[in-house]
């Protein structure tokens with residue numbers, strides 16, 4: 001490694017309860033809370049802040065069309081701080097909604113467009129996965145071109161990212177499972193990225209260890225331990241997010257971005273699907289590089305693999321219990337789609353593919369699909 005750059009932002013605050021946050025940050029009528037109704041009903045009814053509800057515009061992950069409607073709605077409101085509280089979809093939308101611009105999403109996502117912000121921005125995750133409370137990237141689905149696209153907005157960095165243990169209390173198990181798996185993917189992919197540096201390394205290895213240890217506890221003690229481990233998962237996903245703010249993820253995300261858009265699969269579910277298969281290919285191609293550190297970490301937490309099994313086979317067995325996955329055919333992918341999908345990944349996801357541990361060819365990507373059909 002010759003040169004590197006690592007930025008540290010935004011501020012990160014942690015609280016046990018939502019009411020602690022409201023008091024500490026003096027949340028009031030000049031603030032706009034952007035969230036989902038069930039979260040508002042569960043935690044926020046006492047606040048005097050204005051509200052905008054994601055579910056009034058969008059049922060699943062955000063499309064460019066839905067965010068254009070959100071932009072039209074928010075431009076009629078006056079507020080000093082936008083406080084986004086939710087999963088990755090909500091936090092990503094907030095990074096676009098806070099921009100000081102009259103442009104639509106297609107125009108905002110054009111190369112070189114970087115508006116300033118028009119208000120303060122606080123990002124509060126209610127899942128433990130994307131780490132997007134500490135990144136400036138917004139990922140939206142563009143059904144017109146058949147792919148999800150991510151763009152970093154310099155003004156999309158929050159002033160403060162806020163981790164509140166209590167907000168994990170209502171997380172449905174499948175959301176916990178796929179979002180924490182996405183954090184694990186961030187940690188493992190960025191550790192291997194050519195642009196990784198000593199700071200991202202330490203964040204990634206620690207995040208991966210915390211998540212793997214948590215998963216092992218779920219297997220040993222049952223799903224009830226998630227709440228006890230809330231701070232650990234929030235911290236791990238945040239650490240992986242800090243790494244992601246500096247170095248992009250790689251091939252697992254590239255393949256998942258396209259697959260998620262083609263079959264309407266939530267982001268964390270899609271990245272979890274492809275993690276073990278991509279890492280098996282990496283391990284087959286170059287077992288002696290940094291991936292050996294990850295193999296050692298997996299063995300350190302989970303023990304020795306079975307005879308003839310790679311550490312990533314053991315990882316797949318762990319994930320199969322904690323974050324069960326379907327076959328690609330169960331989502332509607334057909335064997336005849338394999339080469340078209342591989343072409344599309346290479347065509348639309350170069351931004352991510354350049355961060356691969358070793359290059360993945362069209363044939364490599366096709367082979368990954370075939371393993372999972």
Ligand SMILES: [Fe+2]
Nearest residue numbers: 130182186271
């Ligand atoms: Fe991700």
